[in-house]
Amino acid sequence: MKIKRALNNNAAIATNHDGVDVLVMGPGVTFGKKTGDLIDIAKVEKTLFLKNKEAMNKFTDLVIDVPMDQIEISERIINLAKMKLGKKLNEIVYVNLTDHIHMAVKRAKDGILLSNPLKWDVARFYADEFAVGQKAVEVINDSQSVNLSDDEAAFIAIHFINAESENGAEQNQAYEITKIIKACENIVKDYFHTEFDEQSLNYYRFITHLKFFAQRVLQGKHYDDEDDTDLLETLEHRYAKPYSCSKQIKQYISENYDFTITSSELLYLTVHISRLVKNL
Known part of the structure; x- marks a missing residue:
């Protein structure tokens, strides 16, 4: 060579x-x-x-300033994530994670530790990615003689959540997606004055639906909307409270994200909420 x-x-x-x-x-x-x-x-x-030329160019620039051992740590963590998550990762994660580790170590050695307000929400909604983040923190702490916490594990998890998207428009949205999921979940909890069994299948289905729902909100996309008026009217009468709760979510999304939930979206939200609270 x-x-x-x-x-x-x-x-x-x-x-x-x-x-x-x-x-x-x-x-x-x-x-x-x-x-x-x-x-x-x-x-x-x-x-x-890296096949992605832009990622390769950015990573090349990064290598100039980042110590070799931190580059190796980043690659170890990415390889772990590939095995743990079983998903194809966008190559930009090599740039974003390496840069993040470099800056996190630098901050830690300067006595600056950032808190992550969505730490436990990331842990609940993205358990596998958070587990990778926790292992990453363990590796970084051992090799760099710092004391990063679970707050940092959540930040690292978000890099992998973003990297799971092939579409550039969908990247860097994990933090906002988590906020939407949390807000929608809280609306349902407050409406029904309850907590949820987070190990239940219906809760898993609900959160999974909210993840994709939040992506559509942020991208300004809708389901291919069909005329669900008749079915929605049936649900409105049969599941009055879940339907009313769904309308509160619709209002929240409209006010905060300038996005109008269609009848199809409202229908699916109502169905998932009705399953979630069926035993109340």
Whole structure:
């Protein structure tokens, strides 16, 4: 491999034997070398190629300032997330998570620990991602001699929630989605003066519906709306309280997100709420 651009003594963009530009990293891998020189393969500890050109360019810029051990921590955590979540992750997570870890460690060493007001909501609504975040915090604390908390685990979880989306328009919405889920859940709790069994199947179905509902709200999208007027009128009489509660959610969404819930959305909300509170 030949050096195309030396980033620092430990990293470079190099062209491999297939003519593809890859990021190579290793202690002293470019020391004393210049563009066009051959890379000493024995010094290369890691290579990275991201198909997303924008992500690759941003990650390359990041490598200039981020210590090698933090880059390795980020990759370890991403690999863990791939196994734990079983989902394809958008490559931008390499940039976002690495940058986040770098800044979190820097803040912690400066005595600055940020609180996350939605920590426990992220933990409830995205249990698997939060578990990855907790493991990430454990790895970071052990390797960087800092004391990050579950607040940071929730921030890291949000990076993976965002990375689960292939659509750029859907990324970076996890925090707002969590706020909408929490608000809708609280509306139902307040209306029926109750708490929920968070281990129940109906609760799981309700929260899952709210996740996709919140995404549609933020993207300004609706179901392919059909004429559900007759069915909605039936539900209005049969499930009067769940229907009335759904209308409160409709009002909240309208006032806070300038989004009008259609009859189909209202119908599905009513059905899920009626299941959730059927034993009250």
